[in-house]
Amino acid sequence: MRYTDIAIVGGGLAGSTAAAMLGRAGIPAILIDPHPVYRPDFRVEKLSGQQQLERFRKTGLAEAVLRSATHDGENWIARFGVLLEKKPSQQFGIMYDALVNAIRAEIPHEVATVHAKVTAIKTSSERQKLTLSDGDEISARLVVLANGLNVGLRQTLRIERKVASACHSISLGFDMAPIGRPAFEFSALTYFSERSSDRIPYLTLFPVGNTMRANLFVYREIDDPWLRQMRRVPEETLNASLPRLRKLTGNFKITGDIKIRPADLCVSTGYYQAGVVLVGDAFATSCPVTGTGTDKVFTDVERLCNVYIPNWLATEGMDELKIAAFYDDPVKTACDAWSAAKAYSFRSVTLDDGISWRARRWARFIVGFSRGALRRLRNRLTIGSRDRNGGAAQPSQEGLA
Known part of the structure; x- marks a missing residue:
């Protein structure tokens, strides 16, 4: 029997990020995943947007990991063959396996990695027992289920997945x-x-x-x-x-x-349980169209590892009341609700042919075109100001305010 504070089941984006964060915080943890190197998988292929990158930075891993990605710098936005705007971009292209392996490289050596599958979990309000495919057993105060769409373990705990x-x-x-x-x-x-x-x-x-x-x-x-x-x-x-x-x-x-x-858009039920917590896709899936899946992963793991696990370990037990605080966290619930709402609204604005939805599509087109025209005008004014002043643009009153 091996003993630890945290047993993390699954070494994808959520599990590897949690392992790196806990290891850096000096919290004893074991990462359990059958593969020493994460294999190619068609999932996340870029990180983008100020909000998403800020969520990543809260994990403490962004700067090191983004060195493995490709920053494009500028993104053209277009529709109907018309270039609407050339937008300064915070997009970083990286294949999912490269992203996960880059995060794994940041896991401190104090975090043990076990290359096996978890075949059984027995939970309680004190300690959790995991049985592995190689016959070994692990005792942990808390189990973090970060095994994505794999429902087998969750079903043994009577945690069901509902397809919405x-x-x-x-x-x-x-x-x-x-x-x-x-x-x-x-x-x-x-x-x-x-x-x-x-x-x-x-x-x-x-x-x-x-x-x-x-x-x-x-x-x-x-x-x-x-x-x-x-x-x-x-x-x-x-x-x-x-x-x-x-x-x-x-x-x-x-x-x-x-x-x-x-x-599929899926949500979990029956997850308020002692000794085990679900993060990322294991808790609820998102629509890749919206790009919010990584937002959910980084939010889940950051709140869990920066806020809740340190507090939970400071007192005895790992009862349902403790676990519920994570699921009810206002930052997490707001991110989950935003992701779900965006999944349905993006589909409607793409497919629905009602007057209001057609108006929204045209409004987006007009707003994008106008924003691009204003950006081009500002650029021309800046260049003109620079030329008139011998190469140094004068600050605007807006910039001085």
Whole structure:
């Protein structure tokens, strides 16, 4: 029997982040995952946005991990073949296995890693007993379930998964390369759907190393013939669905395998239990279209490891009342609610043809175009001011206020 304070089941994004944070805090922990190196998996392929990066930074791992990612610097936003704006970008492209392995590299050596599967868990308000596939046993004060969509262990604890929206969206990942040119004109591009009938919210192109990576999101059934077409004749299918895309990309080819991943929106029930806590997808899934999955993971793990685990370990026991405080945390519940609401609203603004939803789509187009025009005007004024003053732009009154 091995003894520890925290046993973390699952070494993906949530589990590895928790292991690194607890290890840095000097809290005894064991990470349990069958694979010494995380294997390729089509999931998160970029981190983006000030809010998401700020959540990552609260884990204390962002600066080290982002050195392994590719920062694009500027993202073009477009629709109907029209470039709406060139937006300064906080996007970092990194494949999911590279992201997880970079986080694993930050786990202090004091955190033991066990390469096995957990086959059984027995919980109580004091200590938890885990039985592993290699026959070993671990006793821990708290079990952190970070094993994603694997429901087997949760079912033994009578924690059920409820599917709120089956096949809510489908993500496609592939590489794109320009034809007849060494590179695309843009560093990154987000191209929104031209017609609701195509059932495409958007296509995003971003660099990962020297490769231009594409993530295409669709709202379709998993047996839709369109997906087979996309595998068989990808360039023709994409051009038929987004006919004005080539105004910005020029001619292109799709290279390598096309990864396809359907996503259900799922929530857990029966999780208020002593001795065990769920984080990330193990608690509730998100829609990849919205990009909020990593927000949820970083929020869950940061609140758990920075706030609750240190407080819980300061007193005896690990009863249900302690665990409930994490699930009811206002920061966590706000992030979960925001992620769920965004999943449904993004689908509606893409697909629904009611007057209000059509108006929202046009409003987004007009706002984006106006914002881009204002940005271009400000840039021209700045350049003009710099030229008039011998290369040094004078600060505006707004900047001095």
